[in-house]
Amino acid sequence: MDTLNEQKLAHLIRSTRIAALATLHNGVPNLAMVAVAVEDDFSAFYIHVSRLGRHTRDMETDSRISLLLMETDDNRPDPQTLARLSLNGTADPVPRTDPHYERIRGLYLARFPEAGQFFGLGDFNLWQIRPREGRFVAGFAQAYHILPETLAKISAR
Amino acid sequence: MDTLNEQKLAHLIRSTRIAALATLHNGVPNLAMVAVAVEDDFSAFYIHVSRLGRHTRDMETDSRISLLLMETDDNRPDPQTLARLSLNGTADPVPRTDPHYERIRGLYLARFPEAGQFFGLGDFNLWQIRPREGRFVAGFAQAYHILPETLAKISAR
Numbered sequence: 494m495d496t497l498n499e500q501k502l503a504h505l506i507r508s509t510r511i512a513a514l515a516t517l518h519n520g521v522p523n524l525a526m527v528a529v530a531v532e533d534d535f536s537a538f539y540i541h542v543s544r545l546g547r548h549t550r551d552m553e554t555d556s557r558i559s560l561l562l563m564e565t566d567d568n569r570p571d572p573q574t575l576a577r578l579s580l581n582g583t584a585d586p587v588p589r590t591d592p593h594y595e596r597i598r599g600l601y602l603a604r605f606p607e608a609g610q611f612f613g614l615g616d617f618n619l620w621q622i623r624p625r626e627g628r629f630v631a632g633f634a635q636a637y638h639i640l641p642e643t644l645a646k647i648s649a650r
Numbered sequence: 651m652d653t654l655n656e657q658k659l660a661h662l663i664r665s666t667r668i669a670a671l672a673t674l675h676n677g678v679p680n681l682a683m684v685a686v687a688v689e690d691d692f693s694a695f696y697i698h699v700s701r702l703g704r705h706t707r708d709m710e711t712d713s714r715i716s717l718l719l720m721e722t723d724d725n726r727p728d729p730q731t732l733a734r735l736s737l738n739g740t741a742d743p744v745p746r747t748d749p750h751y752e753r754i755r756g757l758y759l760a761r762f763p764e765a766g767q768f769f770g771l772g773d774f775n776l777w778q779i780r781p782r783e784g785r786f787v788a789g790f791a792q793a794y795h796i797l798p799e800t801l802a803k804i805s806a807r
Contacts, residue, residue: 511729513670513718515679522672522679524718526734526787547785561670561681565722571764572668577683607728628704630683 494643496650498631503650505562505576505629506531510604514540515559516551516584523551528608529560529622530601535644538580538622539587539601541608545616552620556583560622573633580627580639587619594619651800653807655788660807662719662733662786663688667761671697672716673708673741680708685765686717686779687758692801695737695779696744696758698765702773709777713740717779730790737784737796744776751776 494502514527525548527540538560542549552558564576587597597619602609611617627639637643651659671684682705684697695717699706709715721733744754754776759766768774784796794800 509723510725511720511723511732513672513681513720515670515672515681515716517677517679520674520677521714521738522674522716523738524670524672524716524736526718526720526732526736528729557678559672559679559681561683563668563670563683566666566668568667571762572685573765575668575683579681579683581678581680605728608730 494629494631494637498629498635498637499647499650501576501631502578502629503647505564505578506535506644506647509562509564512538513561513563514548515561516548517555517557518547518551523547528605529562530604532600533648535648536623536641538624539597540584540620540622541601541605541611541617542620543616544618549618549620552584556585558582558584558622560624571633576629576631578627578629578639580622580624582622582624582626584620584622587621597621651786651788651794655786655792655794656804656807658733658788659735659786660804662721662735663692663801663804666719666721669695670718670720671705672718673705674712674714675704675708680704685762686719687761689757690805692805693780693798695781696754697741697777697779698758698762698768698774699777700768700773701775706775706777709741713742715739715741715779717781728790733786733788735784735786735796737779737781739779739781739783741777741779744778754778
């Protein structure tokens, strides 16, 4: 990947607040929109979800998920040139006893201050999404296979 | 659903050009961005995809998919209030011999004129996504179960 596309990917990851989360629901794909915060080194994404959500119950049953970040559609003639990153990985709850819990909560709230009210509610929990591999499409016919080490490297851009 | 939310849903469906498509890939969810056109009566969504795409091969193996349309993030304080529609259904190719093929091709190209060049290529095909059920989140704590008849009714808004 050239430097320009590395910067494009870093920008996509840092600037995209909403993502599509795909879970397995009785063996079929289920989609939900989630608000995502990201670790500085791109090693993990964080979401804050209600136990009542179908996607949360899905993740409790099967941790294998997929996450998609898409560049905002700016109404250009060809939307296929929009950048997007799809990641496959696993989602696991961040227990309140986790030594990183407060730091992660702070990272999430720095991006979504309005979510503060839900941290007081018992049925909302932080989940951590760890990418295993993925695909970055920088534009038409520019696709790259992504590994955790790619993300770590790009996070320095 | 009240009239305002019906109009909001109709607007979301008519104005959203890109969507997240979740397929089953060896039993786990896989995500891709797709450009979507929609039937006037909201009975079907159309995508135009290459046979080389992982999502296409997934759909050839298992037609059960999920599609997510999200309102564009306008950087409001709380992105959880953005409207989104997730649909579960099936994806099937539209054969070139289908009596509706030319009409559907026209409908797709009306929205994505730049895609014309790919209709000449043998490995690109139109696929039809038929929603079976879904969920519309109009904003915080405003969620509605969606059926094909809901979509048909809303398409008149």
